[in-house]
Amino acid sequence: xxxxxxxxxxxxxxxxxxxxxxxxxxxxxxxxxxxxxxxxxxxxxxxxxxxxxxxxxxxxxxxxxxxxxxxxxxxxxxxxxxxxxxxxxxxxxxxxxxxxxxxxxxxxxxxxxxxxxxxxxxxxxxxxxxxxxxxxxxxxxxxxxxxxxxxxxxxxxxxxxxxxxxxxxxxxx
Amino acid sequence: xxxxxxxxxxxxxxxxxxxxxxxxxxxxxxxxxxxxxxxxxxxxxxxxxxxxxxxxxxxxxxxxxxxxxxxxxxxxxxxxxxxxxxxxxxxxxxxxxxxxxxxxxxxxxxxxxxxxxxx
Numbered sequence: 001x002x003x004x005x006x007x008x009x010x011x012x013x014x015x016x017x018x019x020x021x022x023x024x025x026x027x028x029x030x031x032x033x034x035x036x037x038x039x040x041x042x043x044x045x046x047x048x049x050x051x052x053x054x055x056x057x058x059x060x061x062x063x064x065x066x067x068x069x070x071x072x073x074x075x076x077x078x079x080x081x082x083x084x085x086x087x088x089x090x091x092x093x094x095x096x097x098x099x100x101x102x103x104x105x106x107x108x109x110x111x112x113x114x115x116x117x118x119x120x121x122x123x124x125x126x127x128x129x130x131x132x133x134x135x136x137x138x139x140x141x142x143x144x145x146x147x148x149x150x151x152x153x154x155x156x157x158x159x160x161x162x163x164x165x166x167x168x169x170x171x172x173x
Numbered sequence: 174x175x176x177x178x179x180x181x182x183x184x185x186x187x188x189x190x191x192x193x194x195x196x197x198x199x200x201x202x203x204x205x206x207x208x209x210x211x212x213x214x215x216x217x218x219x220x221x222x223x224x225x226x227x228x229x230x231x232x233x234x235x236x237x238x239x240x241x242x243x244x245x246x247x248x249x250x251x252x253x254x255x256x257x258x259x260x261x262x263x264x265x266x267x268x269x270x271x272x273x274x275x276x277x278x279x280x281x282x283x284x285x286x287x288x289x290x291x292x
Contacts, residue, residue, distance in 0.1 A: 027201035031180055047266045051232060055269070058199055058234050125276070128242045138203075141235035149269075 016090075017083040024075030025068075030061045037082065052149040052172045053089045057082060059142045060093035060168060066137045068095035070163075088151060088173035099164040102157050104135070109155050112147045120148045146170050174213035182206050183230060187213040191225045198241075199234035207240040211247070223256035229263075229291070230270060238273075245277050252283030265290045 012020060019037055021029075037057055041050045060080050068076030078095030097105070115123060124144045132140035147153060150170035158165045178184035183196030192214060200206045218224055226248060233241065248257055259281070261274035271288065278286045 034180070047264070048268050051267065051269045054232065055234070062234065062236075121276070124238075125280075128239060132239070138236040139239035141238055145235040145238070 015083055016085050017081050020079065020081035022079040024072040024077050025061060025064045025080070026073075026075040027065060029075070030058070030065065033061070034058065040082075049089070049172055053082060053091060055149050056091040056146050056170045056172065059146050060091060060170075062138065063142060063168075064093060064095045067097065069098050070096045085171075088171050090169055090171050091150075092167070092169040094165055094167045096163045097157075097166045099159075102164060102166075105155075105157075105166065108143055112143060113153070115147070117148070120144060124148060174209070174217075176209070185210055185213075187217050189217050189221050190223070191227070192217070193227045193229075195227075195229045197232045198230060198237040199232065200237070203236045203240050207243070210240075211244070214244070214247070218251055218255065218257075221255070224258070226257065226259045228259070228261050228274075230273075231264070231267070232270075233273075241277065245281060249281050249283050252281075257284040259284050259286045260289055261286065262289045262291050265292060 011017075019040055021033055034054075034057075038050075038054060041053055057080065064076045064078035064080060065074075066076065068078045070077035076095060078093060080091075080093040083090045083092070112120065112123070124141060127139070127141050127144060132138065146168075147170075149172065151173040153168065153170040155169070156167045158167065174185070174187040176182070176185040178196040181197065182200050183194045183198050186193045187210070194210075198206070228241075245259070248259065251257060261277070263270035263274055271290070274288045278288065
């Protein structure tokens with residue numbers, strides 16, 4: 001029997017997704033979601049892991065709120081999910097972006113994938129000192145912060161239905 | 174100056190001899206939070222010779238890291254003329270906040286900066 005609700009449920013369960021939000025995301029919604037995410041994490045895991053997962057979740061959510069080009073009033077439309085996988089917690093996010101920004105994001109993210117812990121720390125401190133780059137609505141630290149908190153991360157840009165989607169996944173072991 | 178804490182902003186208490194920041198910091202707009210805090214800090218530091226700053230944060234996001242950087246940079250600059258002590262408190266098992274504290278400590282030259290584990 002094909003039933004969409006059941007399919008959604010089975011998909012989430014099969015990939016270990018215990019938290020998922022899809023739709024318009026505002027700072028108010030993030031405030032509410034934060035409580036739920038913390039509650040779900042606090043039961044089973046030790047504090048450093050919880051803090052890393054929560055930190056990556058907040059950065060991803062704020063990226064969607066600030067930079068998704070699919071907008072509804074003050075909200076940015078996107079999805080953010082947290083799953084328990086064989087490789088630890090996976091925190092993933094997707095939102096549509098302006099295709100013109102693909103190169104700029106690539107320029108920020110590519111170097112981060114090759115950096116070790118100390119290099120990420122230096123990059124973080126350099127960015128703190130130099131201040132946010134053009135076009136940033138925060139401190140320009142979000143991607144460095146996520147790279148520092150995750151054991152690994154990857155990202156992708158996908159063209160789909162005339163939109164450009166930015167996908168980011170981070171893992172915490 | 175006293176600011177009550179919220180889900181996403183820490184409690185802040187500033188008087189003529191001390192400043193205490195306690196809680197989590199990931200506000201919607203960091204400048205709305207940092208503006209009044211920096212102003213009260215400047216006003217109170219101006220009229221005091223020795224000052225103690227206690228920071229006990231459980232989490233801050235990347236936008237708030239910039240505020241903390243500016244906050245400590247200002248204290249370090251002012252520390253050339255006044256006695257300033259900073260106590261960075263972190264929960265014993267919270268290695269992220271311990272690391273954050275020691276990274277801010279690295280850049281401080283004119284204030285006494287200590288890390289203190291709490292339970």
